[in-house]
Amino acid sequence: MHYLVRLIVEAPDAAEARDVAESTMDDLVEWHEFDWYSYTAEESRWEDCWQPMKLSTKKSQASAVAAMEGQFDEFKQTMETVRLMLANYSDEQIYNEEFERVDGHYLSRYQFSKASGYHGNTCQLFGPGGESVISEKGLEYYLKNPKNLWLVQVDAHN
Numbered sequence: 001m002h003y004l005v006r007l008i009v010e011a012p013d014a015a016e017a018r019d020v021a022e023s024t025m026d027d028l029v030e031w032h033e034f035d036w037y038s039y040t041a042e043e044s045r046w047e048d049c050w051q052p053m054k055l056s057t058k059k060s061q062a063s064a065v066a067a068m069e070g071q072f073d074e075f076k077q078t079m080e081t082v083r084l085m086l087a088n089y090s091d092e093q094i095y096n097e098e099f100e101r102v103d104g105h106y107l108s109r110y111q112f113s114k115a116s117g118y119h120g121n122t123c124q125l126f127g128p129g130g131e132s133v134i135s136e137k138g139l140e141y142y143l144k145n146p147k148n149l150w151l152v153q154v155d156a157h158n
Contacts, residue, residue, distance in 0.1 A: 004046045004049075004067075005037070006124060018050060021150075050153070052152050068125060078111055081106065082112060
Protein backbone atom coordinates (compact mmCIF):
# COMPACT_ATOMS: atom_id res chain seq x y z
CA MET A 1 0.00 0.00 0.00
CA HIS A 2 1.24 3.50 -0.78
CA TYR A 3 1.56 6.13 1.93
CA LEU A 4 2.30 9.82 1.78
CA VAL A 5 5.05 10.01 4.36
CA ARG A 6 6.15 13.31 5.82
CA LEU A 7 9.66 13.68 7.16
CA ILE A 8 10.79 16.48 9.42
CA VAL A 9 14.50 16.91 8.82
CA GLU A 10 17.12 19.33 10.06
CA ALA A 11 19.18 21.04 7.36
CA PRO A 12 20.62 24.44 6.45
CA ASP A 13 18.95 24.54 3.02
CA ALA A 14 16.51 22.74 0.71
CA ALA A 15 19.15 20.70 -1.12
CA GLU A 16 20.56 19.34 2.13
CA ALA A 17 17.01 18.71 3.42
CA ARG A 18 16.34 16.53 0.39
CA ASP A 19 19.58 14.60 0.96
CA VAL A 20 18.78 14.07 4.65
CA ALA A 21 15.25 12.94 3.73
CA GLU A 22 16.64 10.41 1.24
CA SER A 23 19.06 9.06 3.85
CA THR A 24 16.21 8.83 6.39
CA MET A 25 14.03 6.95 3.90
CA ASP A 26 16.91 4.56 3.19
CA ASP A 27 17.10 3.90 6.94
CA LEU A 28 13.33 3.36 7.20
CA VAL A 29 13.50 0.83 4.36
CA GLU A 30 16.49 -0.88 5.97
CA TRP A 31 14.56 -1.03 9.27
CA HIS A 32 11.63 -2.61 7.34
CA GLU A 33 9.22 0.21 8.07
CA PHE A 34 8.65 0.51 4.31
CA ASP A 35 9.39 -1.78 1.38
CA TRP A 36 10.51 0.99 -0.96
CA TYR A 37 9.85 4.60 -1.88
CA SER A 38 9.70 6.74 -5.01
CA TYR A 39 13.02 8.50 -5.52
CA THR A 40 11.72 11.42 -7.58
CA ALA A 41 8.74 13.73 -7.72
CA GLU A 42 7.88 12.36 -11.17
CA GLU A 43 7.58 8.80 -9.82
CA SER A 44 5.40 9.90 -6.89
CA ARG A 45 1.63 9.66 -6.61
CA TRP A 46 1.26 12.94 -4.70
CA GLU A 47 2.11 16.53 -5.50
CA ASP A 48 4.99 18.21 -3.75
CA CYS A 49 6.94 15.02 -3.06
CA TRP A 50 10.65 15.72 -2.77
CA GLN A 51 9.99 19.47 -2.61
CA PRO A 52 11.42 20.48 0.80
CA MET A 53 9.37 23.12 2.58
CA LYS A 54 10.51 25.10 5.59
CA LEU A 55 8.56 23.82 8.58
CA SER A 56 7.80 27.42 9.51
CA THR A 57 5.44 27.80 6.49
CA LYS A 58 1.68 27.37 6.75
CA LYS A 59 1.69 24.82 3.90
CA SER A 60 4.23 22.52 5.54
CA GLN A 61 2.56 22.82 8.93
CA ALA A 62 -0.81 21.96 7.36
CA SER A 63 0.75 18.88 5.76
CA ALA A 64 2.26 17.75 9.08
CA VAL A 65 -1.07 18.29 10.85
CA ALA A 66 -2.86 16.32 8.10
CA ALA A 67 -0.46 13.42 8.67
CA MET A 68 -1.19 13.52 12.40
CA GLU A 69 -4.95 13.59 11.73
CA GLY A 70 -4.60 10.54 9.47
CA GLN A 71 -2.65 8.75 12.16
CA PHE A 72 -5.32 9.59 14.74
CA ASP A 73 -8.07 8.23 12.47
CA GLU A 74 -6.07 5.01 12.05
CA PHE A 75 -5.52 4.86 15.82
CA LYS A 76 -9.26 5.17 16.54
CA GLN A 77 -10.09 2.33 14.13
CA THR A 78 -7.36 0.18 15.62
CA MET A 79 -8.50 0.87 19.18
CA GLU A 80 -12.04 -0.18 18.24
CA THR A 81 -10.64 -3.54 17.16
CA VAL A 82 -8.47 -3.85 20.27
CA ARG A 83 -11.45 -3.12 22.53
CA LEU A 84 -13.50 -5.73 20.69
CA MET A 85 -10.79 -8.35 21.26
CA LEU A 86 -10.39 -7.43 24.94
CA ALA A 87 -14.14 -7.57 25.53
CA ASN A 88 -14.71 -10.91 23.82
CA TYR A 89 -11.57 -13.01 24.18
CA SER A 90 -9.40 -14.25 27.04
CA ASP A 91 -5.72 -13.43 27.29
CA GLU A 92 -4.93 -16.99 26.19
CA GLN A 93 -7.20 -16.72 23.14
CA ILE A 94 -5.62 -13.41 22.17
CA TYR A 95 -2.12 -14.80 22.74
CA ASN A 96 -2.85 -17.82 20.55
CA GLU A 97 -4.79 -15.75 18.00
CA GLU A 98 -7.92 -17.87 18.43
CA PHE A 99 -10.44 -15.51 16.86
CA GLU A 100 -13.63 -15.89 14.91
CA ARG A 101 -14.13 -13.70 11.85
CA VAL A 102 -15.75 -10.36 12.59
CA ASP A 103 -16.83 -8.21 9.66
CA GLY A 104 -14.99 -4.91 9.49
CA HIS A 105 -12.20 -6.00 11.84
CA TYR A 106 -8.92 -7.83 11.40
CA LEU A 107 -8.51 -9.62 14.73
CA SER A 108 -4.87 -10.23 15.52
CA ARG A 109 -2.27 -9.48 18.18
CA TYR A 110 -0.78 -7.28 15.49
CA GLN A 111 -3.45 -4.70 16.37
CA PHE A 112 -1.70 -3.98 19.68
CA SER A 113 1.52 -3.18 17.84
CA LYS A 114 -0.41 -1.11 15.34
CA ALA A 115 -2.01 0.92 18.16
CA SER A 116 1.47 1.94 19.32
CA GLY A 117 1.85 4.06 16.17
CA TYR A 118 5.53 3.25 15.83
CA HIS A 119 5.38 1.37 12.55
CA GLY A 120 5.42 2.50 8.92
CA ASN A 121 1.88 1.44 8.19
CA THR A 122 0.47 3.53 11.04
CA CYS A 123 3.01 6.33 11.28
CA GLN A 124 3.27 8.71 8.38
CA LEU A 125 5.13 11.48 10.18
CA PHE A 126 8.76 11.03 11.15
CA GLY A 127 11.09 13.42 12.93
CA PRO A 128 14.84 13.93 12.61
CA GLY A 129 16.69 10.63 12.56
CA GLY A 130 13.59 8.75 11.42
CA GLU A 131 11.88 8.56 14.79
CA SER A 132 8.11 8.21 14.70
CA VAL A 133 6.11 11.27 15.68
CA ILE A 134 3.13 9.55 17.28
CA SER A 135 1.28 12.26 19.15
CA GLU A 136 0.07 15.81 18.77
CA LYS A 137 2.39 16.77 21.63
CA GLY A 138 5.35 15.40 19.68
CA LEU A 139 4.33 17.36 16.59
CA GLU A 140 3.81 20.56 18.61
CA TYR A 141 7.43 20.40 19.75
CA TYR A 142 8.64 20.67 16.16
CA LEU A 143 6.04 23.25 15.12
CA LYS A 144 7.04 25.52 18.02
CA ASN A 145 10.75 25.17 17.24
CA PRO A 146 10.97 25.11 13.41
CA LYS A 147 14.41 26.72 13.05
CA ASN A 148 16.46 24.78 10.46
CA LEU A 149 13.64 22.23 10.11
CA TRP A 150 12.13 21.21 6.79
CA LEU A 151 9.22 19.01 5.81
CA VAL A 152 9.79 16.60 2.93
CA GLN A 153 6.93 14.51 1.56
CA VAL A 154 7.70 11.07 0.12
CA ASP A 155 5.61 8.40 -1.62
CA ALA A 156 6.44 5.20 0.28
CA HIS A 157 5.18 1.64 -0.05
CA ASN A 158 4.59 -0.86 2.73
